[in-house]
Amino acid sequence: MDIQEYQEWIGAFYKKRNWYQYDSFIRSNFLTEEVGEVSRAIRTIEIGRDRPDEAQSDPSKALENLTEELGDVLDNVFIIADKYGISLQEIMTIHKQKLEQRYD
Numbered sequence: 001m002d003i004q005e006y007q008e009w010i011g012a013f014y015k016k017r018n019w020y021q022y023d024s025f026i027r028s029n030f031l032t033e034e035v036g037e038v039s040r041a042i043r044t045i046e047i048g049r050d051r052p053d054e055a056q057s058d059p060s061k062a063l064e065n066l067t068e069e070l071g072d073v074l075d076n077v078f079i080i081a082d083k084y085g086i087s088l089q090e091i092m093t094i095h096k097q098k099l100e101q102r103y104d
Contacts (some may be wrong), residue, residue, distance in 0.1 A: 003088045010075050011082045024083055031076040038073055041066040 001009070014020040022030070043049070045062045057065075081088060 003092075007078045007082060007088050010078050014075075014079055020079065024080055027076060027080050027083070031073065031080065034069060034072040034076055037069045038066065041069045 011020065041062065044057050045059070045066060048056070078088060081091060
């Protein structure tokens with residue numbers, strides 16, 4: 001599945017589950033929450049949690065968790081873009097051009 005197909009699929013999935021109707025202000029809060037979960041997953045991998053009430057995480061499980069949380073971040077980005085009619089392909093193309101102009 002390519003990025004455009006996934007963007008279309010995730011939009012349809014969110015609509016089917018009645019998650020799509022949340023406006024962009026609410027969706028951006030969901031995105032922020034998921035970014036925090038990515039940060040926590042990275043911390044667990046890099047330095048551990050160091051809490052006596054939490055078991056040490058298995059490295060493969062910690063990486064699996066990070067992968068899942070990154071997916072949640074991407075889904076929220078895809079939905080926000082979709083709400084404004086912006087394809088991820090367009091975002092990548094424009095951002096690549098910006099970086100090349102700025103740093104090349």
